[in-house]
Amino acid sequence: MIKVYKSNETGQFSEQEIIEKGCWINLIDPSESEIQYVSEKLGIETDYLRDPLDEEEKARIEKEDGNVLIIVDIPIMNNEDGTSTFDTIPLGMIIIGDNYFVTVCLRENPIISEFAGNRIKGFFTFKKTRFILQLLYRIAVYYLRYLKQINRKTDQIERQLHKSMKNQELFTLLNLEKSLVYFSTSLRSNDVVMEKLLRMKLLKMYPEDEEIMEEAIIENKQAIEMAHIYSSILSGMMDAFASVISNNLNMVMKFLTSVTIVLSIPTMVASFFGMNVKLPFGFDPANPYAFMFIIAITLGSTALAVLLLAKRKMF
Numbered sequence: 001m002i003k004v005y006k007s008n009e010t011g012q013f014s015e016q017e018i019i020e021k022g023c024w025i026n027l028i029d030p031s032e033s034e035i036q037y038v039s040e041k042l043g044i045e046t047d048y049l050r051d052p053l054d055e056e057e058k059a060r061i062e063k064e065d066g067n068v069l070i071i072v073d074i075p076i077m078n079n080e081d082g083t084s085t086f087d088t089i090p091l092g093m094i095i096i097g098d099n100y101f102v103t104v105c106l107r108e109n110p111i112i113s114e115f116a117g118n119r120i121k122g123f124f125t126f127k128k129t130r131f132i133l134q135l136l137y138r139i140a141v142y143y144l145r146y147l148k149q150i151n152r153k154t155d156q157i158e159r160q161l162h163k164s165m166k167n168q169e170l171f172t173l174l175n176l177e178k179s180l181v182y183f184s185t186s187l188r189s190n191d192v193v194m195e196k197l198l199r200m201k202l203l204k205m206y207p208e209d210e211e212i213m214e215e216a217i218i219e220n221k222q223a224i225e226m227a228h229i230y231s232s233i234l235s236g237m238m239d240a241f242a243s244v245i246s247n248n249l250n251m252v253m254k255f256l257t258s259v260t261i262v263l264s265i266p267t268m269v270a271s272f273f274g275m276n277v278k279l280p281f282g283f284d285p286a287n288p289y290a291f292m293f294i295i296a297i298t299l300g301s302t303a304l305a306v307l308l309l310a311k312r313k314m315f
Helices: 032-042 046-053 110-116 128-161 168-200 207-272 288-311
Strands: 002-007 013-016 024-028 060-064 067-080 083-096 100-105
Touching: 002 032, 024 032, 024 110, 032 046, 032 100, 046 067, 046 083, 046 100, 060 168, 067 128, 067 168, 083 128, 083 168, 100 128, 110 128, 128 168, 128 207, 168 207, 207 288
Parallel strands: 024 100
Antiparallel strands: 002 013, 002 024, 060 067, 067 083, 083 100
16 A cells, blocks of 8 residues: 655645655555555665565665665554554665655554654654654654553453463463563664664754654663563563462362362261161161251261361361
């Protein structure tokens, strides 16, 4: 899918049909024909457009013939069967001379949607350096936002695990831990890219731009630290709650065993006195008190068993 946007000097922003100077070309999971069209129209290598579509592509910067390619990893949230999972995918940003700006991504995401919906202050399609820095800042903000969601989800699962005997919560924690690993790896790669942008002066920056860049780097470093802390907490929780689930199961088994012992006593008494044996203490089976005597023995034996098991904290 190709979408072209352009804003003018007064800040008016609109989607248009043709590609012209100062516009932003947004490619979302483009087809081969769309890649060829943009490549021929803008005079750039198709590799610049294909590389960000590789899920395993690493964050990096390339500059050739006045064109700059910047690939960073962005966070995404997936909803499968009502369960939220988190992952990262590459986002390519290409500056083509002084005329065009291109973004390439595998799928639609809220970061690009914010810009396409013109919900970012001070956003102009023809201010390419500013556009890149604003994108980097929003990416760092979304990492922090998703990390907070992961932390809240972890707290919810923690409350459930106190009384859980199933493995589902542990599987959910495992998915969250994987998400944190992806986040940590991607954030460190993005940090290298941003530091390189700031250090090597690949883009012409004004004082305002440098301020945005520094804010993006600070937000990204904060996200790295948060991902590391949450990952450590989550790893410890998984080890602890694996033992908790096992212990909860042992407690249930202990309780059921105690109940089985208690219920077996009346069964045993009924079996003994139901085999045409003589009653003790000279009771006649025809005596109306014989049945009450057997009941009393049963209740007494059961009460004694319950008392002994309770003292051993089997209930």
